[in-house]
Amino acid sequence: MTRREVCFLLDGEGRVLWSDEGSAAALPDSRARWEAIWALREELAEVAHSHPEGPLGFSEVDRTTMAALERALGRALRYSVVAPEGTIRCLGAEGEAARVRPEPPWAAALRERSGLPSR
């Protein structure tokens, strides 16, 4: 199965408000995503994306993007990364990442679209 990075914008109840996808190793910045984030800013609570090839962690680029997002919105969000071996989450762009066990319900859909095995 083709693996690709997928991004979900989620509300506070874990409902998927918007999604898009990139390639196996990258999720390029996209104007459409920024516009969706801005349009959904009232409901937006969490930004989740997959690392189909790992690692189970936030990259430098992720952290930079998260900080830019919070400057634009003026508040902190939750962020998650789903990798083959599990899911991590942090609160705020500089927050410490912690394992999420069990994975949130939306993670199954994110795994499926990313070409990752379910857990």
Ligand SMILES: [Zn+2]
């Ligand atoms: Zn990432």
